[in-house]
Amino acid sequence: MQKISLLICLAAIALSWAGDPTDIDSLFRGKEYKPELSSSLRDTTDISALAVSKGSGKESKGNGYYVLQFEAVGDFDAAQRRKAQISASTGYNIQVVFDAPFYKLRGGGWTSRKAAEDKARELSIYNINALVVKLK
Secondary structure, eight states: OHHHHHHHHHHHHHHHHOOOEEEEEEEEHOOOOOOOOOOGGGGOOGGGOOOOOSSSSSSTTTTEEEEEEEEESOOHHHHHHHOOOOHHHHHOOOOEEEETTTEEEEEEEESHHHHEEEEEEEHHTTTOOEEEEEOO
């Protein structure tokens, strides 16, 4: 009798300690986790079509055009797969730029570095890492 009451007590403690289900628990139940991005992250700007005018030699804080670089991979097929994945998770029009020996995945576009860094920080909340790159 004493063993049964001990088992019941341990089971009650284990159930109370388990707590509420987490995102990981929902993955185990077959539900896909999709973070909801704010509409400010959606940008369909095609960075290959943009031409940045050349400055007068002196670089000011606002000169230039900044994009987010998400990854650099060595294989073209892998770059195309990651392009689709990143585009789906961010909503950006992702461009694949070949800069030997890597295919770089870039998206977005801002005229100030601060705005680009703000978006990179906002994406990091959703575990999407990006570097701010200045295009010449």
